[in-house]
Amino acid sequence: xxxxxxxxxxxxxxxxxxxxxxxxxQLKTKKLAEGNFLGFLxxxxxxxxxLGESIISNGLxxxxxxxxxxxxRWDPEMVRELGIDPxxxxxxxxxRYWFAAISRAGVDSLKGAEAxxxxxxxxxxxxxxxxxxxxxxxx
Numbered sequence: 001x002x003x004x005x006x007x008x009x010x011x012x013x014x015x016x017x018x019x020x021x022x023x024x025x026q027l028k029t030k031k032l033a034e035g036n037f038l039g040f041l042x043x044x045x046x047x048x049x050x051l052g053e054s055i056i057s058n059g060l061x062x063x064x065x066x067x068x069x070x071x072x073r074w075d076p077e078m079v080r081e082l083g084i085d086p087x088x089x090x091x092x093x094x095x096r097y098w099f100a101a102i103s104r105a106g107v108d109s110l111k112g113a114e115a116x117x118x119x120x121x122x123x124x125x126x127x128x129x130x131x132x133x134x135x136x137x138x139x
Contacts, residue, residue, distance in 0.1 A: 023049070023056045024072045032122060037081040039119030041065070041105055042112045047120065048131035056128075066098035074098070082106075 027033055033040035043049070044065055049056040060068065076086050076094070079101045090096045106112050113133055120130040 019051075019054055019056050020068065021072060024068055024074075028072060028074060032126075033078070033119070035081070036115055036119050036122070037078045038105055038107065038112055039115030039117070041102055042107045042116030042133075043119045043123065043130060045102075045107055046116065046134045048129075049123065050129045051127065062102045063095075063099055066095045066102060069098040070094035 027040070044057065044060055045062065046059055048058050076089075076091075076097060079086050079089065082101060082105045084101055084104055089100050107116075116133055120133075123130050
């Protein structure tokens with residue numbers, strides 16, 4: 001598969017949590033969210049993502065996504081794309097750091113929905129199935 005992710009495939013682990021961890025690690029490695037971090041947040045929070053018969057996510061709550069970003073050691077400088085200075089956030093507690101960034105990002109705004117549509121298109125071109133966007137204000 002020729003894609004923006006370089007033909008990435010999940011390792012075929014059995015646990016959905018393992019698949020989500022693999023998915024996030026691979027997105028981070030391939031830097032697919034760079035330049036569209038708001039879209040990344042919008043899709044991970046509000047849409048179903050699957051690969052073939054394997055469901056990666058049915059949408060995550062803000063706190064859950066913050067925990068995953070901490071777990072996979074997502075680059076904290078990415079918040080700059082959201083117009084947030086990393087020094088304004090809680091540096092020692094990464095889960096609170098990411099939660100605060102998500103809460104300030106506007107993931108349920110029109111801008112967030114448009115960014116989510118762009119990110120979903122990138123995932124789709126990489127072979128993933130991405131569910132439809134929720135109605136505005138419901139993420």
